[in-house]
Amino acid sequence: MAKVSINLATGSIQKEDIIVGIDLGTTNSLVAFINPDKDPKVINDTGKGVLVPSVVHFGEAGEIKVGNEAKEFLITDPKNTVFSVKRLLGRSYADVKNYQDFFSYKIIDDDTESLVKINVGDKYYTPIELSGMILKELKERAEHALKTPVNRAVITVPAYFNDSQRQATRDAGKLAGLDVLRIVNEPTAASLAYGIGLNQEETKTIAVYDLGGGTFDVSILQIQGGIFEVLSTNGDTFLGGDDFDRAIADYWIEKNKLDKTAVATDRELTQQLRLKAEEAKKAFAHQSIFNEKIGDIWCTIDRNTFESLILPKVQQTITSCQNALKDAKLTVDQIDEVVMVGGSTRTGLVIKMVSEFFGRAVHNELNPDEVVALGAAIQADILAGNRKDILLLDVTPLSLGIETMGGLMDTIIPRNSKIPTKAGRQYTTSIDGQVNMKIAVYQGERDLIKENRKLAEFELKGIPSMPAGFPKVDINFLLNADGILKIQAMELRSGVKQEVEVKPTYGITDEQVEQMLMDSITHAQDDVSQRMLIEARTEGEQMVYTVERFLQKNGILLSIEENAETVKHLNALKETLHSGDKDLILKKVDALNDFTRPFAERVMDEAISTAMKGKSIN
Numbered sequence: 001m002a003k004v005s006i007n008l009a010t011g012s013i014q015k016e017d018i019i020v021g022i023d024l025g026t027t028n029s030l031v032a033f034i035n036p037d038k039d040p041k042v043i044n045d046t047g048k049g050v051l052v053p054s055v056v057h058f059g060e061a062g063e064i065k066v067g068n069e070a071k072e073f074l075i076t077d078p079k080n081t082v083f084s085v086k087r088l089l090g091r092s093y094a095d096v097k098n099y100q101d102f103f104s105y106k107i108i109d110d111d112t113e114s115l116v117k118i119n120v121g122d123k124y125y126t127p128i129e130l131s132g133m134i135l136k137e138l139k140e141r142a143e144h145a146l147k148t149p150v151n152r153a154v155i156t157v158p159a160y161f162n163d164s165q166r167q168a169t170r171d172a173g174k175l176a177g178l179d180v181l182r183i184v185n186e187p188t189a190a191s192l193a194y195g196i197g198l199n200q201e202e203t204k205t206i207a208v209y210d211l212g213g214g215t216f217d218v219s220i221l222q223i224q225g226g227i228f229e230v231l232s233t234n235g236d237t238f239l240g241g242d243d244f245d246r247a248i249a250d251y252w253i254e255k256n257k258l259d260k261t262a263v264a265t266d267r268e269l270t271q272q273l274r275l276k277a278e279e280a281k282k283a284f285a286h287q288s289i290f291n292e293k294i295g296d297i298w299c300t301i302d303r304n305t306f307e308s309l310i311l312p313k314v315q316q317t318i319t320s321c322q323n324a325l326k327d328a329k330l331t332v333d334q335i336d337e338v339v340m341v342g343g344s345t346r347t348g349l350v351i352k353m354v355s356e357f358f359g360r361a362v363h364n365e366l367n368p369d370e371v372v373a374l375g376a377a378i379q380a381d382i383l384a385g386n387r388k389d390i391l392l393l394d395v396t397p398l399s400l401g402i403e404t405m406g407g408l409m410d411t412i413i414p415r416n417s418k419i420p421t422k423a424g425r426q427y428t429t430s431i432d433g434q435v436n437m438k439i440a441v442y443q444g445e446r447d448l449i450k451e452n453r454k455l456a457e458f459e460l461k462g463i464p465s466m467p468a469g470f471p472k473v474d475i476n477f478l479l480n481a482d483g484i485l486k487i488q489a490m491e492l493r494s495g496v497k498q499e500v501e502v503k504p505t506y507g508i509t510d511e512q513v514e515q516m517l518m519d520s521i522t523h524a525q526d527d528v529s530q531r532m533l534i535e536a537r538t539e540g541e542q543m544v545y546t547v548e549r550f551l552q553k554n555g556i557l558l559s560i561e562e563n564a565e566t567v568k569h570l571n572a573l574k575e576t577l578h579s580g581d582k583d584l585i586l587k588k589v590d591a592l593n594d595f596t597r598p599f600a601e602r603v604m605d606e607a608i609s610t611a612m613k614g615k616s617i618n
Contacts, residue, residue, distance in 0.1 A: 019152045019181065019384050020142050021189070021376025024131065024169065026086040027213030027240075028343075029054050030370065031138045031153075032377035033146065034386070040193065040374040045141035051369060052141065056133050057081045058120045066137040075271040078104035080120055084214055085134070087237065088116050088127040089172070090165030102238070104267075108590060115168075117586065124586040126532065128168050132175030139176055151521070153178045154380040156372050158210075159185040159219045159233045163423055167411050174445075174524045179517060181383050182416050186210060187219035188228040189375030190341045194363050197223040198378075198387075204336045205231075207324070209354055209362070211317060212342040214240040218321050220328040220335075232327035234320040239313060241281070241344035247309040248277035248301060256297050269294075281306070285346060307349045314350055318357050332358055340364040341371050396421070397513045400477055400485060403440040403449045405430060406534035412477045415445065415517075419483070424476035430542065432549075433465045437473060439489050441502065445520030447527035453516075456502045460489045463496060468545075529582075536582035536589075540573055543589050547596060554603045562599055569595050 021032045021040070028051040032042045042050045048068055057070035058080045065073070073081040082105050088096060093116050096107065106119040118125045135155075142150045155178075157169050166183045173180035187208035191197050196206060208219045217235030221228050252273060253263055263269055276299050280290040288303045325332065338358045344350065345368045355362050366374065381387055396419055401411040404427075413423050429437065437460045444452025463471050472492040479485050488499040520527070547570055555563055573588040 017149055017151050018146060019154065019380035020139075020150055021373055021378070021380045022135065022138055022153050022155045022173075023186070023189070023373035023376060024086065024135065024155055024157070024172075025054055025212065025372075026084050026215050027054060027242075028052060028369065029134055029138055030373045031142045032370070032373040033142070034377050034381045038381075038386075040377040040381075042370045042373055043142050043145045045145040048141070052134070052138060053083075054086065054134050055081060055083045056085070056130050058123070064133065066133050074104075075268055078267055079106070081105065082118060082120070082125075082130055085118075085127050085130045087214075088118070089131060090162065090168035091116055091127070108586070115164075119590070122583060122587070124536075124583050128171045128175065129528065129532075131169070131172035132528075135172055135176035135178060139178060151177065151179055152181055152380075154182045154184055154376045154383065155180055156184050156186045156189045156376050158215075158217055159187050159230045160217060160235070163412070163425060167414060170411075170414055171528070174520060175528055177521060177524065179521055180416075182379060183414070184376060184379050185219070185228070185230060186341065186372045187221055187230070187339070189372045189379060190339050191221065191223065191228065191337075191375065192378045193366055193371045193375035194337075194339055196337055196339070197226060197228060200226050205330065205334055206337040206339060207321065207335050207358065208339045208341060209317070209321070209345065210235075210341040211344040211350060212240050213344065214238065214242050216240055216317050216320065216342075218317070218324045220324050220330065231330070232324045234324035234327065236316065236320065239316060240342075241278075241347075242274075243313050244281050244306075244310045244344065244347065245274050245277040247313070248280055248306060249273040251301060251305070251309060252277070252297065252299050255300075258297070273297075273299075281347070284348070303348075310347070310349060314347075314353050317350075318353055321354070321357055335360075338362040339371075340368055343369045396479060396483075398443045398453075398516060399445055400441070400443055400455075400479070402475060403438075403442060405538045407449050408531055408534055409442055409444065409447060409449045409452055412475070413479055417479075420478075420480045422476065422478045424474055427473045427475060428469050429463065429466070429471050429473075430468055431545075432467050434468070434471075435463050435465055436461050437463060437489070439475065439487070439498075441485075441487055441500075444516055446516075446523065447531040451519070451523075451527075455485070456487070456500050458487075458489075458498060458500045460491065460496065460498045462494070463491050464494045466493075533580065533582045533585075536585040537577055540577050540585045540589050543592060544570060544574060544577075547592060550596070550600065557603050557606065558599060566592075566596055 018033055023030050030042055030050050030052060032040050035041045044050045052067040053071040055067065055070040055074065057065045057073040057077065070081060074083060096116060108117040108119055116127065118130065139150050153173060155169055155173055157166055169183055170180045190208050191206060196204060203224045206221050208221065210217050215237050216239045217233055219233045220231045222231055253260060272294050276292065276294055280301055283290050284303045284306055291300045293299060335358055338354065338360060340362050345364060351362060351364060396413060396415060396417050399411045399415045400413040401409045404410045412425055413421060439458055439460060440454065441456045442449050442452040443455050446452050460473065474490050474492060476488045477485060485502050486499060490497040547566065551566065569592040573592050576585045576588050
């Protein structure tokens with residue numbers, strides 16, 4: 001008996017599960033779909049609103065709240081409330097260490113290139129897990145509103161996201177129970193929402209100006225024959241509407257002669273001022289003066305003062321537009337359309353200055369908060385095959401990647417990538433003096449290589465003998481239009497090179513591909529748990545190796561107490577490595593790292609100082 005999906009909200013028969021478009025934002029996220037009238041529409045579930053705050057709160061009893069319910073805890077329980085997690089996706093601690101003060105929760109500092117983790121209570125979370133929680137909330141809201149299962153999605157990311165950040169977004173979707181059909185650039189989605197790029201005959205150059213709550217970017221796109229090419233992107237990942245709010249709050253602190261330090265340490269008052277400032281900013285869309293109170297504090301400001309306060313920030317965005325044009329080797333008069341994205345583009349001064357800079361009226365007819373999600377829904381509709389006028393290029397059916405430490409799969413070309421395509425990543429050695437590196441190539445969607453299909457294996461020989469972490473090995477995958485995969489491995493310092501060719505889809509049926517995809521979604525939670533345990537164990541083993549080497553070389557420079565305490569921490573970590581408890585392992589790694597860092601820095605400073613003695617500078 002054949003199964004037929006019926007959408008209870010509309011009564012229409014669906015050929016397949018609905019595919020939604022998701023805008024996973026820094027401040028807010030939302031989900032959209034194509035309604036029966038063939039129009040893109042954002043989902044508002046049970047009156048909770050269209051925007052889902054990208055906030056996750058962890059309660060004392062282990063309960064997790066996401067979205068609107070979590071947002072209120074930003075004031076009352078900041079250290080257990082995670083926001084702006086998108087900033088951390090696919091990032092190492094080295095990438096974000098300068099912005100540590102921005103976050104009210106604890107980001108684990110292992111001072112390496114490994115990906116960041118967030119510590120809440122006794123638990124350690126990755127940005128992928130936290131983003132997965134937000135995506136799961138969006139999936140559930142969509143299912144509740146549409147009265148139908150939602151298993152497939154298109155998710156948008158900033159144009160500047162690298163491979164690691166895009167893969168992290170895909171993994172988050174998988175963890176939420178979604179088959180992520182495509183990762184689409186946010187400016188591309190915004191253009192589609194305005195119908196730009198849907199006409200195959202059209203050739204246009206457009207600027208997409210995206211000013212959100214916490215981030216700003218501008219992208220210059222060239223659209224030809226329905227293909228979007230990003231010519232340049234520029235911006236500031238720590239500039240947005242939040243800065244406008246902060247400018248108003250600082251103005252009130254000064255006007256009311258409040259003690260800045262006292263206000264900064266009073267988290268509740270800080271948040272109250274920030275929220276009142278946000279209210280004032282929004283009010284200027286329909287009034288020219290704002291006059292309210294927080295307790296005894298007068299919160300008065302007029303529109304002209306507000307605009308003078310934010311002028312330097314808006315000017316920064318215009319400078320970014322100039323730089324983006326310069327990088328794209330274009331002039332203002334070569335831009336055919338300007339598309340506005342992000343809630344902060346509602347600000348009158350922003351619209352005025354952007355219009356003046358580009359010398360044309362901007363597209364802001366659609367709701368700027370919704371435009372990216374609407375475009376993602378249109379892309380989903382294209383992928384569903386419902387738009388016959390749009391040509392879909394061939395795609396790779398399964399992800400391609402290599403085996404990394406602990407038997408994990410590191411995806412290099414994600415499934416559904418258009419072919420031909422090229423992607424690569426850089427790796428290094430894990431042991432001192434390692435001269436060979438085994439490269440095993442796999443196809444599949446599971447986190448553990450034993451669940452995937454092995455395609456090839458070769459060895460990169462002749463890597464110069466160096467300390468662990470020093471060699472830089474570039475591994476590039478080139479997949480041509482015939483589905484032939486060429487893998488190149490090259491050690492950059494020495495130029496040692498090796499390459500191999502394989503045919504990834506050989507001998508695998510459509511049914512097997514479908515089964516592999518289903519298994520990856522079904523086992524996503526278990527796979528991620530296993531991956532995280534293996535990664536924690538690998539990190540712990542590396543830490544043990546590093547500290548033991550440090551003691552052998554520099555133990556004589558440490559006090560008896562420092563030596564004894566280090567060995568104690570070291571043994572505590574070793575005992576947990578096979579416990580199967582990744583949080584406990586990470587806790588011990590964290591403790592050993594925190595204890596050894598001060599004297600490791602001291603020893604390093606002494607070594608530099610000794611090396612410099614007697615050296616003269618001519």
